Amino acid sequence: MNGRMRRLSKAPKKDRVPRRGSSSTAEATIEPSFYDGIAARYDKTWGPRFEAAARQLLSRLGRNRIQRALDIGTGTGAVLKALGQRQTPPVRLVGCDQSLPMLARARRVARGVEVVAADAVRLPFPDESFDLVTANFVLSHLRDYGEALREAFRVLRPAARLRVSNWAPATDPCSTAWRELLGAAVGAEMVEKATKLVAPWEAHFGDPDNLSAALREAGFTGVEAAHIPFVWPSSVERYLADRELNAATRKARQELGEAAWHDFLKSARRELRMRFGRNVSHSRGMIMASGVKP
Numbered sequence: 001m002n003g004r005m006r007r008l009s010k011a012p013k014k015d016r017v018p019r020r021g022s023s024s025t026a027e028a029t030i031e032p033s034f035y036d037g038i039a040a041r042y043d044k045t046w047g048p049r050f051e052a053a054a055r056q057l058l059s060r061l062g063r064n065r066i067q068r069a070l071d072i073g074t075g076t077g078a079v080l081k082a083l084g085q086r087q088t089p090p091v092r093l094v095g096c097d098q099s100l101p102m103l104a105r106a107r108r109v110a111r112g113v114e115v116v117a118a119d120a121v122r123l124p125f126p127d128e129s130f131d132l133v134t135a136n137f138v139l140s141h142l143r144d145y146g147e148a149l150r151e152a153f154r155v156l157r158p159a160a161r162l163r164v165s166n167w168a169p170a171t172d173p174c175s176t177a178w179r180e181l182l183g184a185a186v187g188a189e190m191v192e193k194a195t196k197l198v199a200p201w202e203a204h205f206g207d208p209d210n211l212s213a214a215l216r217e218a219g220f221t222g223v224e225a226a227h228i229p230f231v232w233p234s235s236v237e238r239y240l241a242d243r244e245l246n247a248a249t250r251k252a253r254q255e256l257g258e259a260a261w262h263d264f265l266k267s268a269r270r271e272l273r274m275r276f277g278r279n280v281s282h283s284r285g286m287i288m289a290s291g292v293k294p
């Protein structure tokens, strides 16, 4: 991510997303996002994982109708889709994100969905506008996650709930082997640096206690956090495609150049197949936390 700021009004026409329900951010500035570059491939490669996680995020909501829901950092709309599929979908369903290419996809996932280009730390909604706020794998990306949580708190009505998630560290032997191979090719430090550029708090919020503490600091009560294990059986091919979208891998590819990258992939594929066979288990749990605005 570079530090250049982009005015929404100057976004390329094809990326423009009409903003409904927003008035105060007409002149807002938004940083170009890592996700702009991967939006086209996000659903195909990561969609099933994020959609399964989104269903988990909403799993304990009960049957009561949610009137107005906001999904922060909605991406291509995994949570909006799950909310839209509830027996009684919310009357108002809003997703916001800073990436216009991601939002362009989110707007198609459910009937009547509203998408808004906005920074999570400056939400363009009046106080107490929503009965539910969600942020699925978003907080880790926000340098000032505390401010984003205070914004979520502000736009929730009293007694309403916030639900957030983060990936737990990957623990399977294939992921360990992949990290070692990538680290050997470009340096472990570079891998860590690239990950931190996109998601500086990913490791921090991999611990449920840290996620709970952040919610409490923002004023939420009744905070609960849980680790939900997920195992994703996959072919080595699919596993590599999944990893290729990742920030550290994309940086490694850039560093190595196309020819060296293809050689690296070839030898990594051979190595993973030799160690694990054609199919692997990618186990990466989800940390989920929720809190209530008193």
Ligand SMILES: C[S@@+](CC[C@H](N)C(=O)[O-])C[C@H]1O[C@@H](n2cnc3c(N)ncnc32)[C@H](O)[C@@H]1O
Pocket: 033, 035, 050, 054, 072, 073, 074, 075, 076, 077, 078, 079, 096, 097, 098, 099, 102, 118, 119, 120, 121, 135, 136, 137, 138, 141, 142
């Ligand atoms: C890992 S993706 C998750 C997307 C979606 N929640 C899902 O479950 O598929 C993180 C999303 O957060 C968005 N994001 C990152 N920083 C943001 C910010 N400051 N304000 C709004 N959205 C942000 C990214 O553009 C991206 O779409």
